[in-house]
Structure formats: structure tokens, C-alpha cells
Amino acid sequence: LRNYPQVIVPVKIVIIGTANAGKTSLALRLVKDTFQNESLPTVGAMFLNKFFAFDNYTIKFEIWDTAGQEKFHSLANMYFRGSKIAVVVFDLSDTDSFNKAKIWTREFKTNSNPEEPAIMALVGNKCDLNKATPQSEIDAYVEQEGMLYFEASAKENTNVNNIFRTLADKIPAPQ
Ligand code: GDP
Numbered sequence: 001l002r003n004y005p006q007v008i009v010p011v012k013i014v015i016i017g018t019a020n021a022g023k024t025s026l027a028l029r030l031v032k033d034t035f036q037n038e039s040l041p042t043v044g045a046m047f048l049n050k051f052f053a054f055d056n057y058t059i060k061f062e063i064w065d066t067a068g069q070e071k072f073h074s075l076a077n078m079y080f081r082g083s084k085i086a087v088v089v090f091d092l093s094d095t096d097s098f099n100k101a102k103i104w105t106r107e108f109k110t111n112s113n114p115e116e117p118a119i120m121a122l123v124g125n126k127c128d129l130n131k132a133t134p135q136s137e138i139d140a141y142v143e144q145e146g147m148l149y150f151e152a153s154a155k156e157n158t159n160v161n162n163i164f165r166t167l168a169d170k171i172p173a174p175q
């Protein structure tokens with residue numbers, strides 16, 4: 001961090017979505033620039049840090065990975081509380097994964113403070129595969145929910161850094 005501005009702005013991000021969407025893969029691609037074809041053990045209660053330098057400050061993302069198959073309610077408090085950004089991931093090649101993303105979006109909104117609304121981003125991962133959900137359906141959904149939308153491939157390293165840099169741009173500069 002030698003060349004990063006020393007005013008550090010910590011920002012909690014939670015990555016949610018169904019199992020196999022590629023949540024852990026996206027986090028590991030972003031932070032460690034690695035990818036594995038096997039299903040990955042989820043980081044769980046740990047988080048990964050990623051730094052983005054701006055002119056006078058540095059955004060420090062604290063990225064919380066989750067295990068999608070676990071019960072929503074046991075996760076909700078610990079993972080959602082204090083999250084300034086929610087990244088809802090689905091597998092573009094799997095319509096069920098898109099439908100589960102909707103449930104996760106709803107669950108996050110239900111459990112977060114409406115007076116401090118989080119930035120919400122929907123990420124269609126695995127854009128290296130064939131798209132199963134019509135784009136018009138995705139567009140209508142993100143419009144309705146007020147979400148940003150991105151496509152990515154953790155496998156091919158498509159758009160991953162750009163997504164998180166774009167999210168960092170949305171965080172207000174410290175006073
Ligand atoms: P998680 O359960 O949401 O954390 O998903 P994982 O990160 O464990 O990934 C699930 C599976 O999808 C693994 O076999 C990954 O190798 C694979 N995967 C993840 N991202 C991509 C991607 O961008 N493209 C393709 N083709 N496979 C991916």
C-alpha cells in the first residue's frame with residue numbers, strides 16, 4: 001500500500017446468490033487473480049480485502065463471501081449488517097440461478113436499514129457460457145429493483161476488476 005493515499009475508507013461488501021453462481025470465484029479473481037475449475041470452499045466468516053486508490057483517499061473493500069445454500073436467516077444479520085454494497089451474483093447459463101438471485105435481493109432489502117440504502121449490483125457471471133435468461137428480462141428486473149447490472153466471467157477474467165472499481169467510484173469521498 002506504499003503508493004496508496006493514507007486516508008482509508010473501509011467499505012463492507014457482501015456477495016450473495018445461490019450456490020455455484022461463482023461468488024467465491026469472483027472474489028478470488030478480484031483479490032488474488034486466480035481461478036479454479038472445481039467448486040471452491042467458501043471463505044465463510046472471513047473476508048477478503050481489495051484496495052482502490054483515488055486522488056486523496058483509498059477505498060478498502062471488505063468483501064464478505066457467503067455460502068448460498070445456507071439458511072437465509074442464520075446469515076442475514078452477520079453478513080448483511082453494515083454492508084454498503086450488496087453484489088448479487090447469478091450464473092448467466094442457469095435460469096434457476098437468476099430466479100434465486102431475486103430471492104437474495106429481496107432478502108437483503110428486507111434485512112437492511114432503509115435509511116441507509118446499500119448500493120445494489122446484480123452480476124451475471126459466467127458470460128463465457130451461453131446466456132439462459134433473456135436480456136429483456138434481466139433489464140426489466142434491474143430497472144424495477146434500482147440495481148446496477150454487470151456481466152462478468154471469473155474464469156476468463158472479464159470485467160471483474162472493472163465492476164468493483166465502478167462500485168468504488170459510487171462511494172462518496174470522505175470529508
Ligand atoms: P459459489 O458457490 O457461488 O461460490 O461458486 P464457485 O465460485 O464455487 O464456482 C462454482 C463453479 O462455477 C466452479 O466449478 C467454478 O469453477 C465455476 N465458475 C465460476 N466462475 C465461472 C465463470 O466465470 N465461468 C465458468 N465457465 N465457470 C465458472
Ligand code: MG
Nearest residue numbers: 023024041042
Ligand atoms: Mg462459494
